[in-house]
Amino acid sequence: MSEAVLYEMRGAVAVLTINRPEARNAINRAVRDGLKEGFERFEADDAAKVAILTGAGDRAFCAGMDLKEAASESRGLLPRGFLPVIGETLEVTKPTIAAVNGFAMAGGWMLAQMCDLCLAAETATFAITEAKVGRGTPWAAPLMGMLPQRVTMEVLLTGDAIGARRLYELGYVNQVVPGPQLLDAALAMAERIAGNAPLTVKACRELVYLSQEMGRSAALRAARHLFVPVYTSEDAQEGPKAFSEKRKPAWKGR
Secondary structure, eight states: OOTTEEEEEETTEEEEEEOOGGGTTOBOHHHHHHHHHHHHHHHHOTTOOEEEEEESSSSEEEOOBOHHHHHHTTOOSOOTTSSOOBTTTBOOOSOEEEEEOSEEETHHHHHHHHSSEEEEETTOEEEOOHHHHTOOOGGGGGGGGTSOHHHHHHHHHHOOOEEHHHHHHTTSOSEEEOGGGHHHHHHHHHHHHHTSOHHHHHHHHHHHHHHHTSOHHHHHHHHHHHTHHHHTSHHHHHHHHHHHTTSOOOOOOO
């Protein structure tokens, strides 16, 4: 791993930290490469059950694209694959949590958005500022499934910041906690997820995204097929057995 993105295992949880606090954790080439490498490492490691993405320091989660680098390259239309985005350019099938420790601006909002869950410090703020600098936001399309239409319009058209508390009230952020408690809260959630049956967790995650792209009846039909490997697994027998024997399940993921 590069120094721009740190990778640390905390039990079954991989913690990826964007490590450019002097540049407000802005996304440059080293960060892009580090995130790609880090999430590929997480996906390939069977012992890693959940990943947390956060930023170094307490001021910024990520300030978005490094505009100094962009200006030096006269950067225009970004080629596909330029940014590491889970579900688009990165294949990740296990749960991810954004731990937003400061402001998440532009591409920083994108990084928080691509994670399955989001915890934020009380002082964290979010903004999609591209309208202020003449850049584009194609990655913001999923927002219509995550925020009300008029809030999405406000965020995109004004470029103004919105606080973590308001986003919690709108259902975009899962938890808001004091800054010093953020990583512990994210780890606690990650560990609860990691302790659950891995096949069920994986299928439930896929179910949520699958359902966003289908109508009700089609999603129900697809879900029945999705959960066949879960119902027919060894873990499906282990869970009830462990419950009846009043012990912790020994999941095998098969």
